[in-house]
Amino acid sequence: xxxxxxxxxxxxxxxxxxxxxxLASQRPRTLKEAVxxxxxxxxPERPRTWAxxxxxxxxxxxxxxxxxxxxxxxxxxxxxxxxxxSKPTLGTVDVHGKVSALLELGAGFxxxxxxxxxxxxxGAILGLSRSQVAERxxxxxxxxxxxxxxxxxxxxYSSGMYMRLAFSIAVHxxxxxxxxxxxxxxxxxxxxxxxxxxxxxxxREGRTIIFVSHSHGQVAxxxxxxxxxxxxxxxSVGPCEDVLVQYEAHLAGAGV
Amino acid sequence: xxxxxxxxxxxxxxxxxxxxxxxGLVEREVRARYRGSFLGFLWSLLNxxxxxxxxxxxxxxxxxxxxxxxxxxxxAGLLPWTWFSTSLANGTASITANANxxxxxxxPLEILPLVSVSTNWVNFLFSLPVLGLFLAWExxxxxxxxxxxxxxxxxxxxxxxxxxxxxxxxxxxxxxxEQLLGPVLMAWFYITPVVYPLSMLPADYAWLVHVxxxxxxxxxxxxxxxxxxxxxxxALALAAIEAIVIxxxxxxxxxxxxxxxxxxx
Numbered sequence: 001x002x003x004x005x006x007x008x009x010x011x012x013x014x015x016x017x018x019x020x021x022x023l024a025s026q027r028p029r030t031l032k033e034a035v036x037x038x039x040x041x042x043x044p045e046r047p048r049t050w051a052x053x054x055x056x057x058x059x060x061x062x063x064x065x066x067x068x069x070x071x072x073x074x075x076x077x078x079x080x081x082x083x084x085x086s087k088p089t090l091g092t093v094d095v096h097g098k099v100s101a102l103l104e105l106g107a108g109f110x111x112x113x114x115x116x117x118x119x120x121x122x123g124a125i126l127g128l129s130r131s132q133v134a135e136r137x138x139x140x141x142x143x144x145x146x147x148x149x150x151x152x153x154x155x156x157y158s159s160g161m162y163m164r165l166a167f168s169i170a171v172h173x174x175x176x177x178x179x180x181x182x183x184x185x186x187x188x189x190x191x192x193x194x195x196x197x198x199x200x201x202x203x204r205e206g207r208t209i210i211f212v213s214h215s216h217g218q219v220a221x222x223x224x225x226x227x228x229x230x231x232x233x234x235x236s237v238g239p240c241e242d243v244l245v246q247y248e249a250h251l252a253g254a255g256v
Numbered sequence: 257x258x259x260x261x262x263x264x265x266x267x268x269x270x271x272x273x274x275x276x277x278x279x280g281l282v283e284r285e286v287r288a289r290y291r292g293s294f295l296g297f298l299w300s301l302l303n304x305x306x307x308x309x310x311x312x313x314x315x316x317x318x319x320x321x322x323x324x325x326x327x328x329x330x331x332a333g334l335l336p337w338t339w340f341s342t343s344l345a346n347g348t349a350s351i352t353a354n355a356n357x358x359x360x361x362x363x364p365l366e367i368l369p370l371v372s373v374s375t376n377w378v379n380f381l382f383s384l385p386v387l388g389l390f391l392a393w394e395x396x397x398x399x400x401x402x403x404x405x406x407x408x409x410x411x412x413x414x415x416x417x418x419x420x421x422x423x424x425x426x427x428x429x430x431x432x433x434e435q436l437l438g439p440v441l442m443a444w445f446y447i448t449p450v451v452y453p454l455s456m457l458p459a460d461y462a463w464l465v466h467v468x469x470x471x472x473x474x475x476x477x478x479x480x481x482x483x484x485x486x487x488x489x490x491a492l493a494l495a496a497i498e499a500i501v502i503x504x505x506x507x508x509x510x511x512x513x514x515x516x517x518x519x520x521x
Binding site: 031032034080083084085086087099101107108110112113117120121124125126127128129130 | 273276277279280281283284287288291292356357358359360361362363430432433515516518519
């Protein structure tokens with residue numbers, strides 16, 4: 001087996017990744033349940049269920065990579081591995097560069113604080129320093145179209161305003177790798193168009209984009225390569241059109 | 257199937273890069289606690305004062321405990337105790353209460369218990385001037401021995417963080433810990449010399465001081481603030497060792513399990 005040395009900033013390498021399901025229902029949740037289990041001498045022997053099985057692929061710097069699959073195919077699990085939130089049971093995930101995931105929208109937002117205060121805290125959580133947020137602040141507010149409300153508490157925001165601010169901060173992190181998880185249903189049609197524009201801008205700047213979806217429309221529009229996940233198994237990796245054709249054929253064949 | 261496990265440096269931000277996040281969260285917690293209440297920040301002073309009034313009434317007036325400067329001794333002990341107990345309460349819940357954050361963003365999860373302990377430390381610092389005022393009123397004070405305050409605070413910080421890390425980990429798996437904590441803290445409070453001086457502890461129970469690092473710590477604060485006494489009892493030295501060991505154990509315990517928190521909370 002040859003091991004590729006990854007050096008490029010913005011590259012992602014996933015090798016032989018297996019991830020075991022931690023099914024909440026299979027784990028004793030309270031001390032009482034744990035004690036009862038222990039007294040009965042019933043060790044937690046359970047069949048291992050895998051959310052991902054031997055998944056491996058490589059994303060080059062500057063690529064727009066789609067990950068497609070139906071619900072329950074393991075996409076979310078894979079995303080958690082790519083962002084470092086959880087660890088593979090077996091195998092390795094190497095991510096080179098600063099990752100920002102558009103699934104982190106509004107992380108740490110506090111309803112009692114103003115949009116301005118939340119922007120600084122959310123920026124810090126996403127890895128920006130105070131001065132970096134200050135530099136980008138006007139641009140963040142302008143993009144979110146919230147100039148009149150930025151000093152109001154976030155709890156007074158409509159859900160659309162809330163998401164616009166959250167999205168705007170996330171795209172201003174300027175990551176080397178941007179992970180997007182079907183969140184483009186943010187705001188009205190005009191704002192969505194602006195989001196797509198922004199993502200195309202990231203592409204032109206040569207940033208790596210990983211786009212996760214179950215619908216082929218946006219993947220076809222945004223990606224040049226793609227991977228298809230089916231019940232935790234990687235069915236194919238390659239040029240976007242080829243993978244989408246196989247995925248569609250499978251969906252048609254399965255009568256979905 | 258390759259069996260290599262990824263190391264902790266999966267994402268590229270080094271520890272130091274999370275300084276801003278840490279400070280931002282502490283600031284948020286300190287300010288959020290009193291936001292929306294009319295008296296705001298004054299509550300961090302009023303709460304120990306009210307407690308002092310209640311305990312003074314019960315122990316000095318009703319039970320007629322004979323200790324000079326009883327109310328001050330009480331206040332000097334209540335402040336570090338409040339820092340300790342509130343940190344533990346917040347710290348224990350810090351992982352489960354931030355489940356949303358943990359499932360969305362990668363960051364060193366140690367930050368969360370650290371934020372709990374730090375936030376309450378800031379509140380402790382803010383309440384010191386009031387203690388100083390009371391002491392001055394009675395003509396008491398720590399004098400130059402105040403220079404040893406950072407040492408006492410450092411020991412308490414390590415101890416509190418260590419216990420918080422352990423309890424936060426357990427609570428991520430068994431939410432019962434949160435429920436159990438109230439009664440445990442109450443028992444812990446009464447085996448710590450806050451409402452009575454260490455000297456009142458019967459000889460048969462003197463060993464409690466050695467298994468409870470908070471006992472010599474609180475006693476050292478009281479002696480420092482009221483008598484200007486430099487800390488240096490053998491019991492405190494043992495507490496220092498216990499604090500360091502607990503902090504290390506807590507860190508190891510937490511780190512071995514933190515990568516499954518996002519899957520169980």
